[in-house]
Amino acid sequence: MTGEHPASEADHLESWTTAPLLEDRVAIVTGAARGIGLEIATVFARHGANVLIVDLAEPDAQAAAASIGSAGGVAEGIGADVSNEDDVDRVIQTCQERFGSIDVVVNNAGIIRDATMRKMTLEDFRAVLDVNLTGTWLMTKAAGAVMRAQRSGAIVNMSSISGKVGLVGQTNYSAAKAGIVGLTKASAKELAPHQVRVNAIQPGLILTPMTENMRDDIREAKLKEIPLGRIGRPSEVAAVALFLASPLSSYVTATVTEVTGGRYA
Numbered sequence: 001m002t003g004e005h006p007a008s009e010a011d012h013l014e015s016w017t018t019a020p021l022l023e024d025r026v027a028i029v030t031g032a033a034r035g036i037g038l039e040i041a042t043v044f045a046r047h048g049a050n051v052l053i054v055d056l057a058e059p060d061a062q063a064a065a066a067s068i069g070s071a072g073g074v075a076e077g078i079g080a081d082v083s084n085e086d087d088v089d090r091v092i093q094t095c096q097e098r099f100g101s102i103d104v105v106v107n108n109a110g111i112i113r114d115a116t117m118r119k120m121t122l123e124d125f126r127a128v129l130d131v132n133l134t135g136t137w138l139m140t141k142a143a144g145a146v147m148r149a150q151r152s153g154a155i156v157n158m159s160s161i162s163g164k165v166g167l168v169g170q171t172n173y174s175a176a177k178a179g180i181v182g183l184t185k186a187s188a189k190e191l192a193p194h195q196v197r198v199n200a201i202q203p204g205l206i207l208t209p210m211t212e213n214m215r216d217d218i219r220e221a222k223l224k225e226i227p228l229g230r231i232g233r234p235s236e237v238a239a240v241a242l243f244l245a246s247p248l249s250s251y252v253t254a255t256v257t258e259v260t261g262g263r264y265a
């Protein structure tokens with residue numbers, strides 16, 4: 001794999017603790033049919049969670065759930081668009097019907113529509129805001145209401161380092177991902193009195209279907225910016241999501257964790 005060191009601490013991520021951290025918890029992970037979301041759902045299931053996989057195409061969500069099931073985990077898949085309020089309400093209702101509660105939500109679904117502002121259309125600006133930011137708000141609002149009532153819960157929002165520094169060609173994505181930081185901090189303060197925690201992750205360059213087709217020269221240029229000198233793995237984002245979702249982070253809320261190999265620190 002380009003840019004990866006042969007031996008890495010990441011090889012040992014799953015062996016550092018044998019205690020299941022999410023035993024009998026119910027977790028919703030959006031955009032989890034592939035990439036970082038699928039890795040998070042897989043790790044959560046390995047740590048004892050019942051997982052509802054949400055993705056645009058129901059067959060893809062169900063296939064991902066089946067792969068977790070065949071590895072001994074408990075997961076179901078549902079098709080939904082996180083930017084559609086009715087879909088989000090259906091996800092919340094389905095989760096409660098199937099699993100009885102909602103303890104963790106990872107707002108991971110995201111899209112990019114990169115172009116310089118000179119060429120970007122309003123449609124592409126709105127589409128990226130809709131899925132990344134409005135989708136996160138809708139899920140946080142709906143799941144937050146359930147969590148408030150049960151007086152417990154953890155929400156993890158997927159921002160991006162693009163939302164911290166602003167990247168050329170991503171006025172839409174940088175705006176959405178910066179918006180997620182504000183949403184995370186404001187909702188964390190609203191929900192803290194109800195014992196619900198909300199935190200965000202800002203990944204850097206992670207090898208997923210979203211990034212694997214990057215031009216070689218662009219990839220090499222980005223690698224030079226990364227102090228750890230390699231591209232990150234989905235499992236390295238999932239490890240931080242596991243921490244933020246679990247009781248290990250019981251006194252952590254309204255934070256943003258960068259998972260970037262030191263890039264743009």
Ligand code: NAP
Pocket residue numbers: 030031032033034035036037054055056057080081082083107108109110111131135158159160161202203204205206207208209210211
């Ligand atoms: P990915 O491989 O493109 O996966 C994203 C998933 O979200 C896809 O399965 C996609 O479904 C689904 N999705 C898209 N729109 C949706 C919607 N409206 N409702 C429900 N699901 C939807 O992306 P990834 O690289 O794993 O990224 C996951 C998250 O991390 C995103 O929020 C991304 O912005 C963030 N992130 C990624 C990187 C990176 O380097 N990869 C860096 C920083 C932040 P379809 O396949 O059907 O479109």
